[in-house]
Amino acid sequence: MIKSVIFDLDGTLLDRDESVKQFIACQYERLSTYLGHIPKEKYVTRFIELDQRGYVWKDKVYQQIVEEYKICGISWEALLRDYKNKFKNHCVPFPNLIEMLEALQKQYISLGMITNGYGQFQMDNIEALCITSYFDSILISEWEGIKKPNPEIFKRALHKLNVLPNESIFVGDHPENDVYAAQKVGMKGVWKKDLQWNDVEADFIVTNLIEVPSLIEQINLKS
Template sequence: MIKAAIFDLDGTLLNRDESVKMFINNQYDRLHKFVGHIPKETFTTRFIELDNRGYVWKDKVYQQLVDEFVISGITREELLQDYIHEFQNNCVPFANLIEMLEELKRRNLKLGIITNGKGQFQMDNIKALGVETYFEAILVSEWEGIKKPDSQIFIRALNQLSVSANESIFVGDHPVNDVQAAKIAGMIGIWKKDVHWSAVEADFIIDDLAEVPLIIDKVSVE
């Protein structure tokens, strides 16, 4: 009997790739007087490359951009602060996010999020998606002092929800930090397909968040 569903954020609930594209295009337009000497496509493409799907914090990204493109009139720190304050205005959810959460709530499942990243930044993004109130436990690695794939952050979330690992599913896009780590913690590991990975070992694989309730149905009758 599944009693809880816990989710990763970036690449699972938040379409981070699309959000980043939207943000960096908007940042270029807003700060054109400082970066207009760089072709827009060059600037945005290089940001996405350096960002490395979020695994490089933006202080290093902007330092590299400032150095490479000889950006003047605005500092690396000012560019970083713009990112921190403005990214939340560019958050793109994956399809069927709200509908899926509504269905799980209708079934009285307990819901949680475990995400690596900066505390307030990630919370701002969760609020921007309009989903904060669906979750009874939200764990962000900076605030927790531990991060995925450490099993302790999964156990901490389970404890907050008062459920056991074998009563819970975890949905994420990263094969190691999400799926493998959740399985090690004793949870059912569900991989949300991501074009950057292949041949991922998971208990279930989904293309769309709408499939999550269907998997819960399947597990419940096994």
């Protein structure tokens, strides 16, 4: 019997790829006094390349960009501050996010989240999606001192939700950090399909968040 669903954030609930595109294009426009000598498309494309879907922190990204494009008048530190302060204004949810969360609440499913990243930055993004109130527990790696795929952060989330591993599923887009890591602690791993990977071994695969409530119903009917 599934009593709890725990989610990843970036790439699962938050459409990070689209959010980054919108933010970096807006940053270029806002700071065009300093960035205008770089073609906009080149600035956006290079940022996305260096960012590596969030796996490279932005201090390295902005240092590289400032050096490559010989940006003057604004430091990489100032660009980083702008990122930290303004990214939350460009958070794009995946389709049916709120509908899914409300459907799970109606099923009396407790909800948790585990996300890697910097504490306040990630919390700002969660709040920007207007979903904080739906969650019974939110764990952010910086604040927890551990990060996925460390099994301890999954165990900590389960403890906070007061559920056993076999009573919970984890939904995420990363095959190793999300799906396999959750399976290792005894949870069912649900892969939210991402075109970056193929042939992911998961207990279940969803392409749209709205599939999750019906998946829970099906699992519980069989248990």
